[in-house]
Amino acid sequence: MPEPCFDYEACLTACAQGDHQALRALYTQESARLLGVARRIAGDNALAEDIVHDAFIRIWTKAASFDPALGTARGWIFSVTRHLALNFMRNNARLVPINQDHEDASHTPSGFDLHGHSGRIYDCLEQLQPARRDCLLHAYVDGYSHGQIAEKLGTPLGTVKAWIKRSLAALRECMG
């Protein structure tokens, strides 16, 4: 869990003013968690480090554009990193064969262990059928496309798309 006292927003403000130490503080604070996120999506440690490198450069150059009205500073740096990783995987889809190197040692092959994770999202996920829940988690955590999820779960593509659409609607309902 993130340290409650760490001031992410102040760090971003300082980054926008050109303070390397502020970026360093963010790095010390979150690089391991961000690398974890990128590793799950990229399925490869070297590539994930490249993504985290790019993410920190982006955090640095875009810090001034962070809008606290839209979300937390911590959320923003995770979003930046995740979307860079997703874009990399989508843009290179022709080059990265699905699932070949994607199975990480830390990856639980049969679904996700949600025990020990607290938060509204986990309560709401519990209310979904396990297969539908797995669709959302493979998409968000593993960065799988519809097609990759269908392949992984052995479920028709159309079904996966419909499940995801409905599960997202259910989450919106549940979480407000």
Place this chain on the structure above:
Amino acid sequence: MNTSPNDNDDLASEYVLGTLETEQRREVEQRLAVDADLRLAVASWERRLLELTDLAPPHAPSTHLWGRIERSLEALDRPVAAAPAPATAPTWWDRLALWRGLAGAGLAATLVLGSMLLTRTTPLPVTSYLVVLVAPQSQAPGWVIQASNPREIQLIPLGVAQVPADKALQFWTKAEGWQAPVSLGLVKPGQRLQVPLDQLPPLTPDQLFELTLENPGGSPTGKPTGPIQFIGRAVKVL
């Protein structure tokens, strides 16, 4: 285009989840810059789903990652005026050794390269796009594309690519919305190529460039048929 709040919310939810098709993803990213409602919808979904990042086990980065980031920051920070005037101004690609070590995913390389262009002391043409073409597997940069105006590009080798004797390298590009890549001609390893883009629409961000291995006369079908040797996307230089 008319979009209802519901359309925006559906689009935002699948954008944040990561399940939009590549083209749709790109559309959303372009609209985010100008569409406050969509921005709000995306922010709500980012907030809803953020805690799921806890499911990815943390992993300590290697010890040199921060050093790489810091070197990139320094390259970005260096103001134009402060650049020391070298006795003989090195051509900018001679300095690639600097960023070759940094390069991995094309974006990083491109950012750094862009900043190095800015640090040159001699006047520069206004470069609007740069592309670093990297080998798909190793991500090693092999070529750079410089577009000093949108109508012409220069393909610049960073080394001599290995090509089997009975094969040739063919240069392709594809922008969003195009049906298929368009050939920009054959390329000799280690040789610079200047390509007028008169017959093509202007360059766009994210436009794809690639070099594939084809028969000596070029692809027989007019479309890439051989394996990709180098690939990259156009990034606008700020």
